[in-house]
Amino acid sequence: MIRKLCERLLRCCCRKRGFRYKVALFIVGIVITFYLFIIILNVIENNLEEEQPIFHVYQGEPKDEKLPIIIWWTPFTGDTGSFKQCGQHTCYFTDQRKYISDSRTRAFLFYGSDFKPTDLPLPRSPSHDWGLLHEESPKNNFLFSMEKVMQLFNHTATFRRESDLPLTFQYLESLESLTSKKYFVPTTEKNEKGKILAPLVYLHSDCNTPSERDSYVEELAKYIRVDSYGKCLQNKQLPAHLSDPMKTMVSHEIFSLLSQYKFNIAFENAVCQDYITEKLWRPLTVGSVPIYFGSPRVEDWLPNLQSAILVRNFESPKKLAEYLLKLQADDAAYEQHLEHKIRGQISNKKLIDAMNDREWGINNDQSKKNFIDCFECLVCKRVAENYKRELRNSSPLKFQATLHHYGCPKPVGNFTLKEDSQNWWPELYDKAVYEAQAMENLMQRGTNYTSTDFYQEVINLLENSAVR
Numbered sequence: 006m007i008r009k010l011c012e013r014l015l016r017c018c019c020r021k022r023g024f025r026y027k028v029a030l031f032i033v034g035i036v037i038t039f040y041l042f043i044i045i046l047n048v049i050e051n052n053l054e055e056e057q058p059i060f061h062v063y064q065g066e067p068k069d070e071k072l073p074i075i076i077w078w079t080p081f082t083g084d085t086g087s088f089k090q091c092g093q094h095t096c097y098f099t100d101q102r103k104y105i106s107d108s109r110t111r112a113f114l115f116y117g118s119d120f121k122p123t124d125l126p127l128p129r130s131p132s133h134d135w136g137l138l139h140e141e142s143p144k145n146n147f148l149f150s151m152e153k154v155m156q157l158f159n160h161t162a163t164f165r166r167e168s169d170l171p172l173t174f175q176y177l178e179s180l181e182s183l184t185s186k187k188y189f190v191p192t193t194e195k196n197e198k199g200k201i202l203a204p205l206v207y208l209h210s211d212c213n214t215p216s217e218r219d220s221y222v223e224e225l226a227k228y229i230r231v232d233s234y235g236k237c238l239q240n241k242q243l244p245a246h247l248s249d250p251m252k253t254m255v256s257h258e259i260f261s262l263l264s265q266y267k268f269n270i271a272f273e274n275a276v277c278q279d280y281i282t283e284k285l286w287r288p289l290t291v292g293s294v295p296i297y298f299g300s301p302r303v304e305d306w307l308p309n310l311q312s313a314i315l316v317r318n319f320e321s322p323k324k325l326a327e328y329l330l331k332l333q334a335d336d337a338a339y340e341q342h343l344e345h346k347i348r349g350q351i352s353n354k355k356l357i358d359a360m361n362d363r364e365w366g367i368n369n370d371q372s373k374k375n376f377i378d379c380f381e382c383l384v385c386k387r388v389a390e391n392y393k394r395e396l397r398n399s400s401p402l403k404f405q406a407t408l409h410h411y412g413c414p415k416p417v418g419n420f421t422l423k424e425d426s427q428n429w430w431p432e433l434y435d436k437a438v439y440e441a442q443a444m445e446n447l448m449q450r451g452t453n454y455t456s457t458d459f460y461q462e463v464i465n466l467l468e469n470s471a472v473r
């Protein structure tokens with residue numbers, strides 16, 4: 006039966022050979038064009054999905070009755086009101102507090118350094134999520150070192166790898182910048198310059214810090230020469246046009262200056278997991294070896310095991326100086342710390358993966374969004390999804406921050422290792438312990454409270470603890 010059918014079909018087409026070929030060619034041509042068209046359409050569609058609708062901003066008033074509203078409680082973006090489309094979800098972002106009573110309001114966002122326990126959107130409704138964005142130094146606000154406070158948040162973007170949108174690499178431009186020889190000065194040239202320059206450079210202008218870094222450098226400088234250009238322990242002058250640290254932190258001239266030194270002292274102003282700044286990435290980028298103190302797990306993110314010399318591996322500043330002087334006289338040993346530049350090699354897969362996964366860019370990287378946009382979209386997607394679930398009466402997804410999304414340790418004088426009456430940081434940290442408790446007590450009442458209420462509560466707690 007099938008055979009017969011085939012034969013008949015063939016016969017029909019075989020009658021005119023030339024014609025059959027033309028028809029076949031025509032059909033094949035159409036099929037190929039059709040598939041090409043589909044592929045092109047797909048590519049365009051994917052691109053649209055990847056690029057445009059994922060992040061699309063437009064102005065207007067929120068008229069849609071089912072549109073989630075997200076309020077920046079601590080004004081931060083200067084955005085008085087705009088729609089942001091994130092993938093298939095859209096939210097209305099605003100810093101206008103009047104929307105607090107709008108039934109569509111689903112989240113409040115806080116910028117960490119501006120978060121005040123006396124200025125909160127209270128009483129908090131069960132549908133009010135809180136989001137925390139904080140990439141700055143933990144010394145700016147010790148409240149986030151308290152579990153009670155971190156548990157108030159549902160969504161986080163902090164320097165900690167455990168946060169919802171980790172900002173650990175906020176100062177690392179790209180993997181390529183680590184291997185690029187743009188600023189790199191070869192060892193022989195550094196030896197030549199070393200007849201004038203010290204082996205170490207120090208460029209810090211924030212001199213009273215929880216990490217007490219200056220006291221360590223002071224001690225270190227007794228055993229090895231340090232050129233210090235910043236306001237702290239200054240012994241060398243920067244050219245006038247480079248002297249504002251905020252403006253020149255990532256400038257070409259500063260990079261060139263630092264690249265001439267064999268070692269850069271890279272001490273963070275506060276110690277916390279994954280709080281890693283340009284102090285580390287700048288020397289790694291220019292090809293000088295960082296002498297690092299800061300994040301206790303920094304080795305997780307170094308390009309190669311020996312890419313930084315870690316202060317905590319040395320018993321004392323004197324021992325560290327002895328090691329540096331040894332490297333100073335042994336080029337091969339010194340260069341083992343520079344494999345990312347000399348061999349263009351990054352062996353740390355964790356770092357490679359983390360940077361490849363990073364959605365956002367820095368230094369006005371036009372090919373990527375910045376981390377503020379990414380955080381807004383993360384919150385938008387989550388609350389919009391929950392809003393939809395709420396409207397069809399299904400249970401919401403849970404989002405809950407923990408201490409590990411921030412949680413920095415109490416600052417102690419790790420370098421001096423003695424009582425330091427000049428250092429007020431531990432005291433500030435202790436104060437935050439009581440403030441966190443006062444916040445919890447007052448919020449449990451389920452009403453708004455005044456700053457007088459708050460400070461009275463802190464005093465009560467302090468007095469009670471003194472009695473105990």
Ligand SMILES: *[C@@H]1O[C@H](CO)[C@@H](O)[C@H](O)[C@H]1NC(C)=O
Pocket residue numbers: 105125126127128453454455
């Ligand atoms: C809370 O109370 C303070 C002072 O009583 C007031 O200024 C503020 O607007 C109130 N906040 C809210 C969210 O109601």
Ligand SMILES: *[C@@H]1O[C@H](CO)[C@@H](O)[C@H](O)[C@H]1NC(C)=O
Pocket residue numbers: 133134135156157158159391401402403404405
């Ligand atoms: C947000 O956090 C609060 C406080 O921990 C919690 O009560 C609420 O259920 C959380 N919301 C979601 C959507 O998980």
Ligand SMILES: *[C@@H]1O[C@H](CO)[C@@H](O)[C@H](O)[C@H]1NC(C)=O
Pocket residue numbers: 276299301317417419
């Ligand atoms: C600082 O000193 C304390 C107490 O000696 C120690 O527990 C902690 O690990 C030290 N921190 C760092 C980052 O070295």
